[in-house]
Amino acid sequence: MKLIKRSGTEVVFDREKIYAALVNANTAVEDADKISEGEIKKITDRVEKKCEKLRRAVSVEEVQDMVEEEIMRLGAFVLAKAYITYRYKRALIRKSNTTDEKILSLIECNNEEVKQENSNKNPTVNSVQRDYMAGEVSKDITRRILLPEEIVKAHEEGLIHFHDADYFAQHMHNCDLVNLEDMLQNGTVISGTMIEKPHSFSTACNIATQIIAQVASNQYGGQSISLTHLAPFVDISRKKIRESVKRELAEIGVEDEAAVNKIAESRLREEINRGVQCIQYQVVTLLTTNGQAPFITVFMYLGEAKNEREREDLALIIEETLEQRCQGVKNESGVWITPAFPKLIYVLEEDNVREGSKYYYLTKLAAKCTAKRMVPDYISEKIMLQNKIDKNGEGHCYTCMGCRSFLTPYVDEDGKPKYYGRFNQGVVTVNLVDIALTAEGDMAKFRAVFDDRMRLCHRALRARHERLLGTLSDAAPILWQYGALTRLPKGEVIDKYLFGGYSTLSLGYAGLWECVYALSGKKLTEPEGEELGLEIMRMLNSYTAKWKAEENIDYSLYGTPLESTTYKFAKCLQSRFGVIEGVTDKQYITNSYHVHVTEPIDAFDKLTLEAKFQALSPGGAISYVEVPDMQNNLDAVLGVMEFIYDNIMYAELNTKSDYCHVCGYDGEILVVEDEDGKLVWECPNCKNRDQAKMNVARRTCGYIGTQYWNQGRTSEIRDRVLHL
Numbered sequence: 001m002k003l004i005k006r007s008g009t010e011v012v013f014d015r016e017k018i019y020a021a022l023v024n025a026n027t028a029v030e031d032a033d034k035i036s037e038g039e040i041k042k043i044t045d046r047v048e049k050k051c052e053k054l055r056r057a058v059s060v061e062e063v064q065d066m067v068e069e070e071i072m073r074l075g076a077f078v079l080a081k082a083y084i085t086y087r088y089k090r091a092l093i094r095k096s097n098t099t100d101e102k103i104l105s106l107i108e109c110n111n112e113e114v115k116q117e118n119s120n121k122n123p124t125v126n127s128v129q130r131d132y133m134a135g136e137v138s139k140d141i142t143r144r145i146l147l148p149e150e151i152v153k154a155h156e157e158g159l160i161h162f163h164d165a166d167y168f169a170q171h172m173h174n175c176d177l178v179n180l181e182d183m184l185q186n187g188t189v190i191s192g193t194m195i196e197k198p199h200s201f202s203t204a205c206n207i208a209t210q211i212i213a214q215v216a217s218n219q220y221g222g223q224s225i226s227l228t229h230l231a232p233f234v235d236i237s238r239k240k241i242r243e244s245v246k247r248e249l250a251e252i253g254v255e256d257e258a259a260v261n262k263i264a265e266s267r268l269r270e271e272i273n274r275g276v277q278c279i280q281y282q283v284v285t286l287l288t289t290n291g292q293a294p295f296i297t298v299f300m301y302l303g304e305a306k307n308e309r310e311r312e313d314l315a316l317i318i319e320e321t322l323e324q325r326c327q328g329v330k331n332e333s334g335v336w337i338t339p340a341f342p343k344l345i346y347v348l349e350e351d352n353v354r355e356g357s358k359y360y361y362l363t364k365l366a367a368k369c370t371a372k373r374m375v376p377d378y379i380s381e382k383i384m385l386q387n388k389i390d391k392n393g394e395g396h397c398y399t400c401m402g403c404r405s406f407l408t409p410y411v412d413e414d415g416k417p418k419y420y421g422r423f424n425q426g427v428v429t430v431n432l433v434d435i436a437l438t439a440e441g442d443m444a445k446f447r448a449v450f451d452d453r454m455r456l457c458h459r460a461l462r463a464r465h466e467r468l469l470g471t472l473s474d475a476a477p478i479l480w481q482y483g484a485l486t487r488l489p490k491g492e493v494i495d496k497y498l499f500g501g502y503s504t505l506s507l508g509y510a511g512l513w514e515c516v517y518a519l520s521g522k523k524l525t526e527p528e529g530e531e532l533g534l535e536i537m538r539m540l541n542s543y544t545a546k547w548k549a550e551e552n553i554d555y556s557l558y559g560t561p562l563e564s565t566t567y568k569f570a571k572c573l574q575s576r577f578g579v580i581e582g583v584t585d586k587q588y589i590t591n592s593y594h595v596h597v598t599e600p601i602d603a604f605d606k607l608t609l610e611a612k613f614q615a616l617s618p619g620g621a622i623s624y625v626e627v628p629d630m631q632n633n634l635d636a637v638l639g640v641m642e643f644i645y646d647n648i649m650y651a652e653l654n655t656k657s658d659y660c661h662v663c664g665y666d667g668e669i670l671v672v673e674d675e676d677g678k679l680v681w682e683c684p685n686c687k688n689r690d691q692a693k694m695n696v697a698r699r700t701c702g703y704i705g706t707q708y709w710n711q712g713r714t715s716e717i718r719d720r721v722l723h724l
Contacts, residue, residue: 001676002057010057012676018067019044025083033078035071043070054574055677056587056711062575135166142168146467151460158572159453161429161565162460163508167220171471174506175221175401176485179421181229183211183483190214190478200240204233205275209282215484216286216294218476221424222402222703224297224345227317228304234272234313241267269316276320284329284339293341295703299399301347302359303381318346318362322376326369331659331695335666338657338697340704344369344376345399348645367637370653371630374697374704377622377652380645387615387649390417400650403702405620408556410501421485422503426464428457429508429560431569432515432536433589437577441519447539454543461505465553469495501554506619507544508560510569511589512536513596518583524595525609533593537616544619556619559592561702566591567712587715592621597716603627603723604643611648622702623651625723629667630655636724652699654720659695662688669696671718679714 001013022040047066051058064087071080142165143152155162164174187196190210198204208225215223242264249260283296300318305311325344328336346366352359366376385395390409398419400406405424412418430453439446473480473488480488486497497503512533513524522529537557544555562569566588573584590596593613595606603625610623630637630653637653644651658669663686672682674689681696682689697706698717709717 001052002678003063004057004059013048013051013058015044015048018047018063021083022067022071025079025086028082028086029078033076035074035076035079039074039076043067043074046070052677053579056571056715057678059571062571065575138167138169139165147463148459151456151463154456154460157576158569159431159434160456160460161431161508161510161560161562161569163427163429164220168464168467171468171475173219173221173468173503174424174426175405176215176219176223176423176479177399177401177407177420178211178215178223178225178484180208180211180225181420182487184208184229184233186483188478188482188484190482198233199236200271201230201233201237202271202275202278204230205278206282209279209286211478211484212283212294212296213286214478216296218479219423222295222297222343222400222405224299224399224401226299226301226304226399226420227321228299228301228310228314230275230317231305231310231314234268234316235309237271238264238268238313241271269320272316272320273324276317276324280321280324280339280342281329283342295343295402296341297343297345297399297402299345299347300376301349301379301381301397301399302351303347303349303397315359315362319365322346322362322365322369325373325375326365328373331661333661335659335664335695337659337695338373338704338706340697340706343403343703345379346376347379347381347397348641349381353642353645363641364634364638367634367641368631371634371637371655372657374653374655374657374699377650377702378641378644379650380648382645383611383647383649387618392417400620400622403561404622404650405504405506405558406556406618407504408501408554408618421483423479423485423497425468425498425503425505426461427506427508427558427560428460428464429510429558429562429565430454430457431511431573431589432509433511433518433569433573433583434576436515436518437573437580437583439519443519446519450539457507458543458547461507461547461555465498465505468498469493471495499552504554504556504619506556506558507540508558509540509592510560510562510566512593512613513590514583518580523599524593525599525601530609530612534612534616537593537613541616541618557617558619559614559617559621561622561700562589562591563700563705563713564710566716567710570712586719588712593617594623597626597720600721601723603640606723607640607643607648607651614649621650623648624654624699625651626654626720627724628655628722630724640724652702654699657697660686660688661693661695662686662690669694671714679711679718681708 002010003013004010019040022043026034026040047063047070050066051063068080068083071083146168151162154160184204184207185197187194188211189195195207198207208230242260245260245263249256283294286293300321302311302314305314329339331337351357352363354360370376379397381397384397388409389395390411392411392415396409396417401424407419407422410418410422435446435449435453438449471494473492473494474490479485480494481490515536516522516524516529516533520528520532524530524533540557544557547555569589570587577584579585593610595601595610606625607623614621614623625640640653656668659666660669660683663683665683665685669681670684671679674680680689681691681694683694688694691708697704700713
């Protein structure tokens with residue numbers, strides 16, 4: 001069994017330290033208030049058993065809370081007071097150097113919490129450590145100076161989660177939908193250098209990767225680009241290549257239009273190959289200023305093309321993108337593996353979704369890629385046009401920003417819909433499970449607690465909004481001055497883009513499954529549970545609508561993809577309410593509205609049910625089905641894709657894609673318990689447990705992680721059941 005110290009360092013649990021602390025406290029009180037040595041041993045035994053029952057690493061604070069409870073159980077109130085007083089004094093001393101301790105522990109790679117905070121950051125790399133060091137300082141300033149005390153307290157207690165506090169000290173926002181079209185067609189400036197409109201497809205791809213890197217270094221969330229914005233440059237290259245081929249043939253006395261076309265198209269394909277390869281390899285190999293590859297999503301939507309020529313060229317780019325992603329990238333051993341980024345989204349539409357449709361060959365290729373490399377994910381044009389209707393009464397299909405954060409429909413002052421060039425201001429997530437358990441099954445009390453937590457979330461979201469107010473365009477020129485979002489003059493504030501629906505501000509939610517079960521004893525998969533879950537979703541939306549109407553800020557409901565926070569919330573719930581079967585008996589809580597990972601349910605039933613909840617999560621959501629190796633069953637993959645098109649807006653298929661460097665095993669690497677009860681990854685073939693000698697790729701939900709996860713998320717991954 002392991003213990004997590006305050007610095008984040010993980011050590012072996014030592015019961016003797018509990019015993020020694022009790023002895024020290026006992027000597028500090030009068031003889032009449034002392035407890036016996038047998039009682040000290042009894043408390044030590046009980047605390048140790050409680051820790052073992054949790055089946056995870058426990059924190060020092062959790063252990064101390066248990067000790068206090070056990071002293072009180074004995075009625076030794078004077079001793080309890082002495083123990084609490086000593087603990088308080090030590091806390092005051094530590095306040096001056098907690099940040100220093102955390103920074104030092106992460107530099108030495110001893111901080112278990114930080115090491116597994118982000119599944120796409122390698123904590124041993126200098127650039128990542130530098131980002132984490134800056135993050136610890138930023139979080140410290142945020143806690144002590146920038147945020148209201150009640151928000152800090154609520155965050156630390158796990159009532160809410162104030163996302164990305166490590167970036168809050170700066171005037172930075174969350175996600176972007178990059179206006180790549182504007183930047184490529186009208187030029188941009190990168191690091192003080194003018195970049196003019198490119199004159200070939202391969203150059204456009206190269207510039208796109210530079211833009212991606214610059215954007216990633218000036219915000220902290222996901223970003224998305226559309227391949228449609230690259231499509232016009234295919235024809236520019238085609239014309240250049242044709243002229244070149246004509247000259248070459250003329251030099252040898254050949255004038256054959258058919259030969260020109262054949263050679264030109266062959267060379268054009270080669271250029272498309274190089275351009276797409278540039279994007280894939282640059283994105284995978286780039287390290288931004290926050291120490292990771294850019295969190296980038298590439299959108300593939302034939303319906304965005306402006307004309308038939310552009311549509312045909314876009315199909316060429318999509319085909320090449322899928323072919324290259326299906327192949328993967330080589331690891332250090334030269335083996336083809338699955339990269340985490342770029343995330344791909346493929347839009348299912350009438351022209352590609354059914355056999356016999358014009359672009360069905362692309363959909364078959366997408367199915368093959370999903371079965372092997374876990375992407376692309378799928379947006380249904382049909383359902384999205386129904387869900388995303390603007391004030392003109394028109395439906396729109398567009399990409400999310402990163403893994404799931406969706407903008408709400410927006411019409412500019414000219415009455416035209418606008419999506420590219422918009423962004424999200426930030427996220428605050430409410431722990432729905434805590435509200436339900438605090439209410440103790442009483443719906444009237446639930447609504448009262450719910451209202452107070454919404455007040456906290458609103459205040460925290462206002463802090464995010466107000467932190468961005470007054471930001472000058474100079475803070476991030478690539479975003480605010482050179483077209484990624486807009487083109488403001490130097491020295492101008494960005495305030496007008498924070499109001500009126502241009503950008504969103506996200507109220508996240510987590511643990512709807514456990515919340516409903518705690519309140520009613522029913523699952524979301526049961527009629528009563530489903531209706532209660534939908535009612536809670538409607539309640540959440542009523543608050544965002546109220547705030548939006550009062551403040552002209554586009555608050556939107558967002559299905560949070562908890563990563564490290566799923567573990568934090570679970571630990572806080574266990575600390576406050578104990579272990580409750582079906583509610584707090586896991587090391588994680590369920591993301592957003594999802595059916596619990598252990599619940600046996602058919603893939604099609606799951607998607608049908610979750611579609612109802614997804615429609616009530618306009619600020620972002622994605623559903624998934626867990627599937628086995630599907631590389632030899634592409635018909636089943638295509639069947640799920642067609643079902644997605646007809647039934648749900650946005651969904652993915654979770655497959656496995658792992659590799660062991662020790663024995664060459666290419667299959668699913670498993671999660672097992674070591675002798676201390678800690679979850680570790682193990683090759684089923686050679687029993688290798690060295691994470692440095694294996695490649696593991698898993699969905700954290702919405703995006704792929706490749707740098708491993710904390711114990712809570714690892715436990716959740718282990719518990720997942722197949723839906724197909």
